[in-house]
Amino acid sequence: MDYKIILKEISEKLGIEYSLFLLRDDEVYLKVKLDDFKNICLALHKLTSSPIASLFALDVRKEKGIFEIYCSVMSAKYKKWFFVVAEITQDNPKFNSLAKEIYSASLFEREIKEMFGIEPVGNPDVRPLRLHSEIWPKGAYPLRKDFNKPEAPGKTEDYVFNKVEGEGIFEVPVGPVHAGIIGPGHFHFSCAGEPIINLEIRLGFTHRGIEKLFEGKNVYDALRISECLSGDASFANSLSYSCAVEKIAGIEVSENTRMLRAIFLELERMYNHINDIGGIAVDVGFSFPASLASIIKENILQLNEKVTSNRYLKNVNSIGAIAINWDKDKTQALRESLKKIYKDFKEIKEILLSSVSFMDRVDGTGVLKKKTAEDLGATGLAARASGIAVDLRKDFPGIYAKADFNPIKQETGDCLARLNMRLAEFEESIKLIYWFLDRITPQAAAQNSYNIKEGFALGFTEAWRGALTYWVKINKEGLIERCKITDPSFLNWQALSFCVLGDIIPDFPLCNKSFDLSYSGNDL
Amino acid sequence: MRILKNRILKGIVTKPLDKNFVLGEELEIVGAELKKIIQEKFSRSLHVREVDTGSCGACESEIIATTNPIYDIQRFGVSFVASPRHADCLLVTGPVSKNMALALKKTYEAMPQPKFVITLGHCALDGGIFKEAYYTEKGVKNIIPVTFHIPGCPPKPLDIMKALLSFLKKA
Numbered sequence: 001m002d003y004k005i006i007l008k009e010i011s012e013k014l015g016i017e018y019s020l021f022l023l024r025d026d027e028v029y030l031k032v033k034l035d036d037f038k039n040i041c042l043a044l045h046k047l048t049s050s051p052i053a054s055l056f057a058l059d060v061r062k063e064k065g066i067f068e069i070y071c072s073v074m075s076a077k078y079k080k081w082f083f084v085v086a087e088i089t090q091d092n093p094k095f096n097s098l099a100k101e102i103y104s105a106s107l108f109e110r111e112i113k114e115m116f117g118i119e120p121v122g123n124p125d126v127r128p129l130r131l132h133s134e135i136w137p138k139g140a141y142p143l144r145k146d147f148n149k150p151e152a153p154g155k156t157e158d159y160v161f162n163k164v165e166g167e168g169i170f171e172v173p174v175g176p177v178h179a180g181i182i183g184p185g186h187f188h189f190s191c192a193g194e195p196i197i198n199l200e201i202r203l204g205f206t207h208r209g210i211e212k213l214f215e216g217k218n219v220y221d222a223l224r225i226s227e228c229l230s231g232d233a234s235f236a237n238s239l240s241y242s243c244a245v246e247k248i249a250g251i252e253v254s255e256n257t258r259m260l261r262a263i264f265l266e267l268e269r270m271y272n273h274i275n276d277i278g279g280i281a282v283d284v285g286f287s288f289p290a291s292l293a294s295i296i297k298e299n300i301l302q303l304n305e306k307v308t309s310n311r312y313l314k315n316v317n318s319i320g321a322i323a324i325n326w327d328k329d330k331t332q333a334l335r336e337s338l339k340k341i342y343k344d345f346k347e348i349k350e351i352l353l354s355s356v357s358f359m360d361r362v363d364g365t366g367v368l369k370k371k372t373a374e375d376l377g378a379t380g381l382a383a384r385a386s387g388i389a390v391d392l393r394k395d396f397p398g399i400y401a402k403a404d405f406n407p408i409k410q411e412t413g414d415c416l417a418r419l420n421m422r423l424a425e426f427e428e429s430i431k432l433i434y435w436f437l438d439r440i441t442p443q444a445a446a447q448n449s450y451n452i453k454e455g456f457a458l459g460f461t462e463a464w465r466g467a468l469t470y471w472v473k474i475n476k477e478g479l480i481e482r483c484k485i486t487d488p489s490f491l492n493w494q495a496l497s498f499c500v501l502g503d504i505i506p507d508f509p510l511c512n513k514s515f516d517l518s519y520s521g522n523d524l
Numbered sequence: 525m526r527i528l529k530n531r532i533l534k535g536i537v538t539k540p541l542d543k544n545f546v547l548g549e550e551l552e553i554v555g556a557e558l559k560k561i562i563q564e565k566f567s568r569s570l571h572v573r574e575v576d577t578g579s580c581g582a583c584e585s586e587i588i589a590t591t592n593p594i595y596d597i598q599r600f601g602v603s604f605v606a607s608p609r610h611a612d613c614l615l616v617t618g619p620v621s622k623n624m625a626l627a628l629k630k631t632y633e634a635m636p637q638p639k640f641v642i643t644l645g646h647c648a649l650d651g652g653i654f655k656e657a658y659y660t661e662k663g664v665k666n667i668i669p670v671t672f673h674i675p676g677c678p679p680k681p682l683d684i685m686k687a688l689l690s691f692l693k694k695a
Contacts, residue, residue, distance in 0.1 A: 131659075132623045142658055149658045176627050179606035181574045181584050184624060205623045206578040209659040228653050231582025231678065275585075294592035301589070311680065312582050520580045523621075 003028065003078035006047050016040050021085075024247065026396060027458055029083045034069075037086040038096040041071045044082050045102050048075035051377030051491075052098070054469060055108035056484040057116045059145045061090050067118055069095055070471070070484075071105075072458070076395040081458055088118060097123035104377025104491060115143040115211075130204035130523055133157045142212050164190035164198045172505060176205045183519030187508070194504045199497040206523040214483035219245050219319060219452050222480050226470070227314045230487065230521035232275075235268045235313040236463030237470075241483075242319050244459030244472040249452050251320040256443055258399040259436045260322050263334075264313050266429040266436075269464040271300040272516070273422040273429075274345070279513040280419055281352065284361040289351045296344050303337045306330075321446030331437050342430055349423055362415040366511035368499040369413060378495045380466015380488045382515055385421045386413035392462035403435045413499075418514040452478040465489060465518065487521035554685050555600045561692045562601035566612060569601045570692075573611035573635070577628050578660065579618035582678040583645040587615070590681040597685060608634040614668075619647040619654040620661040632668045640671040642691070644684070649673050671695075 007030075010016055016036045022029040032040050045052065050073050058068040067088040074081050088095055097120035099106035107129065109120035114128040117139070127133075131142070133156055140150045164171075169192050176184035184205035190198040210229055214222050226241040227234040239261055246253060278293025301311040307330045308316045316324055352358055368378070373386040383390050384407070391407040393400045408424040410417035456473035466488030475481040496515050500508055562570050576584055590597040591604065605611050608631045620628060632641065643664045646652035651662035664670050674687040 130623075135622055135626075147658075176624065177575055177631055181576075181588050181604060183576045183579075183581060183584065184627065205621060205627070206576070206618065207621050207623060207659050208578050208619060208654045209657040210654075213654065213657050225653060228580045228647075228677075231580035232585060234580070234582070291593050294589075295594060298589060298592050298594050305680075312585075312678070314582075314677070518581065519576075520578070523578075 003080045009047060010040060010043055014039060014043055026079060027081050029085055031085045034086045034088060034095060037084060038098055040084050041098055042101055044073045048073055050074050051104035052102055052108065054484060054486040055105055057112045057118055058482050062145060065090060067093060067116060079396060093118040094121050096121055099123045103375045115141060117141040130207040132204060133159055142209060161188050162200050168192055185519055189505060195502050196500050196505060199500050201493055201497050203493065204523050206520045210524045211483055211485060214480050217480050218478065230518045231312060232272055233463045235264050235317060236461050236468050238317040239265060240459045240461040240468045240470040242317055244457045244470045245319050247457035248455040248474055249450050251450055253320055256440055257322050259440045260326060262399050263433050263436050264316060266433050267300060267304060268313060270426055270429045271297050272464045273426045276513060276516045277422050283510040283513050284358055286358050289348045292344060292348050296341055299341055306333060320450060321448050323445055325445045327442045335437060338430055338433060345426060362419055365415045365507050366499040366503055366514060367414045368495050372498050373495060376494045377491045379491060381421050382492045382495050384408065385410045385417040387411045392460055392467050403432055405432060415510055415514040463488060485524060487518060489517040489522040492517050493522055551682060554689055558685060558689045559600040565692060569603055570613060571603050571605045571611050572613045572615050573605055573608045574615045575628055575631055577616060577618035577624040578621035579645060579647060583617040586678045586681055586684065590684055595681045611635050612639065614641045616641060616643050616664045617645050617648050619651040620664055620667055622659050622661065625661055625667050628667050641668055642672045642674060643670050644674045644679065646677045
């Protein structure tokens with residue numbers, strides 16, 4: 001099917017004028033007037049039945065005297081990412097909010113408001129997400145090009161939590177420093193008796209200003225930053241980023257390299273999934289399988305180190321290439337280790353699924369309804385556990401096209417569904433790695449240096465948490481002008497706050513672990 | 525039943541699992557020394573409270589790895605505790621995001637005397653890769669006094685144990 005059907009629909013039925021200005025195999029850019037921006041986004045949202053994948057702004061006041069706003073919607077059916085682009089004048093920085101019609105746009109609009117000072121007119125909630133108002137002065141917009149770091153905090157204000165009122169309602173604040181060895185975040189529960197009535201999650205505690213840090217860097221320095229965005233997904237981050245740069249520069253990546261990348265991506269998925277399987281067991285107090293899981297995780301990390309010299313697959317990926325040697329010994333080592341790992345894994349799976357008291361805790365706990373997940377724009381594993389078939393490895397298969405890849409889906413959306421997802425994806429990953437291992441040939445580490453052209457593109461990967469996208473724009477000097485990162489955790493944190501409703505606080509750690517979202521990836 | 529069977533079959537995993545995953549005797553030697561020093565200086569146990577002030581999560585993952593059955597740092601006397609009130613030592617990762625500065629200070633103040641602070645990972649030292657970022661405090665030392673630093677991005681579990689040992693030897 002052709003994506004032009006959608007464009008035809010937009011121009012004929014809605015009568016919206018647009019101009020196409022950049023076409024790639026998988027990206028379509030439509031430029032519209034700001035007045036039409038909202039309508040065309042709503043239309044695309046409906047026609048593709050997809051949430052907003054990303055919504056972001058650009059400061060091009062120096063070149064053109066305007067801000068630009070980009071909205072992207074992914075269509076699995078037409079295998080395209082649609083981008084709607086509009087111009088916003090600098091004297092009157094406003095646009096009509098999409099949030100009331102499309103909930104998944106809401107957080108992105110808050111982000112645009114705090115980073116650029118562009119007002120989403122009609123969004124009921126414009127509280128800052130990451131620049132906490134207690135310490136950050138009003139009117140300092142970091143992603144504007146003329147931003148200067150404020151010296152003094154200036155005028156600040158307290159953050160107002162949503163309040164649940166009524167007889168016997170009490171609040172439980174938790175964090176930012178938690179009891180475990182984990183990232184910081186604030187959870188604000190409102191309870192009536194035992195059940196949770198409302199959970200508001202306040203994040204941003206690990207905000208470092210990464211998107212700004214990217215600006216003005218050359219593409220190789222920026223690659224290192226992308227690896228430090230979220231330590232447990234560093235390969236997926238560097239892969240998404242380098243895909244964007246490769247598209248801009250028109251670099252053809254060899255099939256062998258792409259297969260190697262897929263192997264590393266799957267290894268990353270495996271060690272994180274087994275970590276979470278163990279984490280779920282810990283949170284119900286079932287320590288034996290948890291210990292076994294942490295042994296498997298350690299084994300995979302040591303395996304990573306053995307084949308790439310880095311436990312977290314940092315410094316492995318490069319622009320257009322892989323920065324390490326690959327030889328037959330490594331293929332063999334991977335094969336042998338995976339065999340042992342799989343044996344241990346089967347053991348855990350049987351122990352967990354045959355324990356009645358364990359199953360009792362996870363079954364039916366923390367249900368994320370399909371409708372809720374769709375509205376929130378949930379992505380990746382969390383969405384698939386609730387019955388939404390989204391997986392970039394299938395929707396934009398690339399190197400996975402030939403591999404015998406079965407996307408996995410569950411229907412119930414509870415902790416058990418997410419556990420089953422992880423168990424099944426772990427096995428699928430092993431299968432995929434074997435498939436790729438059968439086909440790769442040894443290759444030497446590449447030291448490429450490319451001429452980077454001006455341009456922009458979207459890089460995307462199905463990271464272990466879900467769709468991870470980097471939209472990168474490079475200027476004439478070959479330096480990064482803007483980099484918009486959309487981490488799968490960004491929208492999925494919302495899903496967590498909805499799935500715990502009606503459950504009790506002691507089940508919260510279990511629900512939290514079943515999602516295992518990234519603090520640093522969300523906070524940027 | 526299955527658990528029992530598995531336990532007997534598996535034996536003690538802190539010994540090298542198989543020749544693919546050799547940690548060797550180094551771990552045991554470092555561990556034994558660590559245990560001896562903790563016995564002497566901290567009357568058998570060193571309690572550590574960990575705070576993430578904006579790290580990418582890899583450092584946390586490695587700290588957790590020191591507690592897995594392969595390294596099992598607890599058998600040498602190091603425990604990670606849930607509250608700063610129980611802690612002898614604060615272990616801090618990350619470049620200190622502005623949002624975490626107050627929380628870090630409060631955590632430090634909540635600890636009983638005597639207390640000391642160890643930083644872990646490149647960004648905790650001086651901000652590392654995030655040094656130029658607008659929202660970081662360029663390292664933990666700008667917020668609370670730091671006694672010792674464990675370098676790495678992230679440091680491996682055995683390196684964490686070795687660094688801890690070398691510090692305790694000197695202290």
